[in-house]
Amino acid sequence: MKSLLFLAAFAAGMTVYAKENKLVLYSNGKVQYEYEVEGYMFQGKFSSYYESGKLRMKGQFIQNQKTGLWRVWDEKGLLRSERNYSGNLNFTLLHQWDSSGARILPQHDAQGMHTHCGFTDRLFSYRYINSIEADVVDNQELFETGGFVNSLLLSIRDGSALALAVDQSSFMASHLNRACYEQKDVVALLFKEEYFCCATDQNMKNNLLGVCPVVMENGKRKELGWFYIPEFAVKKEVLQKISDHQYASTIVKTTANESTYRFRAVNSQENDRLRLMLVEYEANAILYTIDQQFFVQR
DSSP states (O other), X not given: OXXXXXXXXXXXXXXXXXXXXXXXXXXXXXXEEEEEEETTEEEEEEEEEOTTSOEEEEEEEETTEEEEEEEEEOTTSOEEEEEEEESTTOEEEEEEBOTTSOBOOOSSOOSOXXXXXXXXXXXXXXXXXXXXXXXXXXXXXXXXXXXXXXHHHHHHHTTOSOBOSSTTOTTHHHHHHHSOOOGGGEEEEEEEEEEEEETTTTEEEEEEEEEEEEXXXXXXXXXXXXXXXXXXXXXXXXXXXXXXXXXXXXXEEEOTTOTTOOOEEOOGGGHHHHHHHHHHHHHHHHHHHHHHHHHHHO
16 A cells, blocks of 8 residues: 555655654753654644743644644643644634633634734744755756746746845846746755744744745856745745745755844754744744733733
8 A cells, every 4th residue: 555655656746755753852851842744844743842841832733734733831831822723824712821820811813813914013033045956856846847937037037026135136137137047957946034923813924035046057056136026927826835835945044043133054953943943933922922911901
């Protein structure tokens, strides 16, 4: 049966991954994260812990998406929040408790909330640059004829793609108009993403800020500049898959844990930890917001 599933997946152009159980430890040797993955996706159980060893957050993923019951505890070991998720941005708030353990009512609609979140409504935000490589089987639909890369290059050539005025991109559009870069020349795509948590729903969100095609020129990788994603025609489903990390990607730069909010390079050992931190930030936001509501009500 397994061999038949493998052949079916191979025929579909997808890689078959075995489920793995993983641990990330604190410097004191205690578990910080315990989780399951299949390849590059969180798939299965997830738990995070305080340095004391007490549970902080528990739930499960299906293909990087939160699903089912998720719980959050505080450092005293009190259960503070229960939510039922049907995706990272869709949840029903079931119960929440204050720091004394008393049940409290939410101050907003308890159903999956898609509220506007202005900059002043954000509890915190971090930016990441992810690299999606063309030589990975599961990424090939982005680089094939008529795919994402093809749409991007056509938009750059005809001038409809808006070059971002950062990262040396403002002059690159005219350069590409004269160049003969083709879809096959693009070996990777860099995506600049901004993760933030909104005070209105205590939910982590992700904005795709820009994309940068990377080509090989004279044996060296060359970035062709950053472009604003909504400025060229591409299927929303593809953008959603990119945002949800449904393709194999690697974080290469981040502003997380950087007080100046500038990008810093990321080493290979940090990738899982940074993605796990994004989940944990949401737990911190839930506890912070509940406590703020409690103090206001008092």
